[in-house]
Amino acid sequence: MPAIVVEGLERAFDEVLAVQGIEIAVEEGEIYGFLGPNGAGKTTTVRMLTTLLLPTGGRATVAGHDVVKEARAVRSSIGVALQEAALDPLMTGRELIRLQATLQGIPTAEGRQRADDLLERVDLVAAADRRVGTYSGGMQRRLDLAAALVHEPRVLFLDEPTTGLDPVSRKTIWEEVRALNDDGTTVFLTTQYLEEADQLADNVGIIDSGRIVAEGTPESLKAEIGNPHIQLQLAAGSVTEAESILAPIGKLLPPKDGRKVLVEVENGAADIPRVVRALDEAGIAVEALELVKPTLDDVFVEKTGYHLEEEGEESAEGAPVEA
């Protein structure tokens, strides 16, 4: 039976509909990626599914319980790691996990044992008795994740688990999520990083402005788009001319910055010579050329008309290298 069922879920804040009529079904043991830009409604949706926020319309069941009518049962069945890691800087990591165990109704001795196990699992044993305020961002996320697992929940909610982390910490979290999933935990994660959705998720829901604009496996979504595109880096000032030359050859896509032209072609690599020749004949110098296969960003552009990420944002996003 599905781990999460969402039907016509809505949330209005005063006049604004942050989430409008979304439908989701997540099977047990699945990793579901909720992908969208900031402000799309991801966090609002997660807060509704984790009983922190009341929907203003529609319904949802998590682990077989209605989020509104059986909130308490839902809370016993889910683990949550929110975007703002809800940590107390004055507590130690060990104390936090033990507190979480108590909150979940786990007897003291067993809670201690589980805390020890989890700290080892997320590699925080050395820092376990230091105050959380001394932890790096990556360590805090790992701790948050460990705490969310203390009661062995059936469904795990991760709201932007790697935002602000450096690439190494990000990979660590990904590995942990995969390991959890291998053990049978259903994972509902939200992200603004398409690589994360691509890598981790079995199913992806793309959300924009409160609506789901596309849903499916990463492969099926990309296959829908079909065609790869050629990315050309041109000399400054030649973009407009180049675009008018290439318009008859392929479909122009919105450029990511002022010196690149993106054109979608039907025959992939085979169309490269055509493109190069056309530009050459017009005397436009091409500084770099790349054949780019469809990504989830392309899916996003197709559905919404704008990019999910600016190019190079991934690396710019990184936090200082974590300890």
Added chain:
Amino acid sequence: MEAAVALPAWRTNLATIGALMARAKNELIRVPGAAIPGVLAPTIFFLGLNGVFGALTQLNGFSTGSYESFIVPVSMLQGAGFTGAAAGVNLARDIEQGWLDRLLVSPAPRWVLLAGTVLAASARSLIPATFVFAIALALGAGWPGLDGLLVTFVMVAAMAAVAACWGAFLALRFRSQSAAPLMQAGMMALILTTTAYAPLALLQGWLQDIARVNPVTDVVEAARQGFVGGVTWAATWPGLMALIGMLVLLGALALREMRRMGR
């Protein structure tokens, strides 16, 4: 899923309240100097009021010649009010920083979460109360007797709980630490518009009227008993009733707001 060995709900709730109180003590123990403001404020008031208005005991109507004895229970209650309001500020901070989400997402009942905050404040109020009491004794306040002392400290702890409910109510309502002055001022006004400075007969008209209807007047009188005379049940139970009444009212308001988080 659920815990491997399911505990009866009351044991889980008790353990949760204990864990939340243990967390609350961290601020006192792990932040150097955190306890000082809570102790300093009532002490300054005690010493200051005593130095300034001490001569009032010469007036007819005072049953004691020692103003220290007269106002030390007020200062102890002020400390309780301050401590409870501080608990409200901490809760507001927890809300702002997202910590409360962790508690709200857990299966712990809302009243348990509130109880953790309130009982922690009660326990914490014993610190400034003891300090002010010690200073008062050193300055010549009369020994209230063990029964008087017990009554006073019970009043203090309960007053702190009342103040914590008030602070929690504001914190949950406004979800911001900027409500802090209202938490503090509210309690100060409540405690001082009583027979704090002088017996009822000597209060000026308007303050006398307020003090008559203010439930905290009964609390002040009950807490003061041992210091100015003997302890009787007749003078104690109105204070207890007042505290219970305020706890029920403010506690209900705070619980209602806690339940409405996210609504």
Added chain:
Amino acid sequence: MSALATNVRVVRALGMRSIRQTFRRPQLIAPIIVFPTLLLAIQTGGAGGAVELPGFPPVQSFLQFMLAGAMMQSLMLAGNSGGIALAVDIEMGFTDRLFSAPIPRFAIVLGRLAGTAALGLFSALWFLAIGLVFGAEIESGVPGALLAIVLVTAAAMAVGGIGAAIALRTGSASVVQGLFPLVLVVLFISSAFFPQELMIEPAKTIAEYNPLSFIAEGVREPMISGIDAADTLYAVLAILGIVVFGLVLSAFALRHRLRVG
């Protein structure tokens, strides 16, 4: 002459900024006015029987006596908040900009204190109004009221000078804010709230020499009896003493700041 004109313009500009800042955010003024007003009401109501005490100066009402104390509280809090505002400016780097301009240092501090003076003025007017509303007359009439206003405003600036010195030395708003309890302490050991002769030791002796006592009495006498030259003189001297103290502290603090950067 032109240098003087420039300085005046600078002080005026900084002063206007300081005054605007002060009154633009009512939630910051409120504690400075509301808290002393509350305390005034409660203490007048609670300790009002004091007028019956042998040795209590003849007054029309206890409120009449207490108005000066409320003004003292307000002006102390105003001085404290002036210090906080300067500390915030320092933390934000605004003062660095001023220091690197060809403006004499004292003009900067003076400009800041304009806000404090305005607050002092406001509180004096506020409590005079409260007195009027609740039936406390100023015995010496308008001249007495004016004298009180002048003394309170000047005292606010003087205290503000000390707050500014602390701000300059520590550069931290939270340190200056932490001194707020000290305000109450220092007032409790003065005759701001009660006649000095009737206070209890050791506060009584301290109050006898506390400069704040002289200021409080200088403000109070015109209200409860009449303008007395000696009282007024002592008040002015006390204010000057605080000013000098503040200037000395500020000088040291500035030197430290410019050395440390």
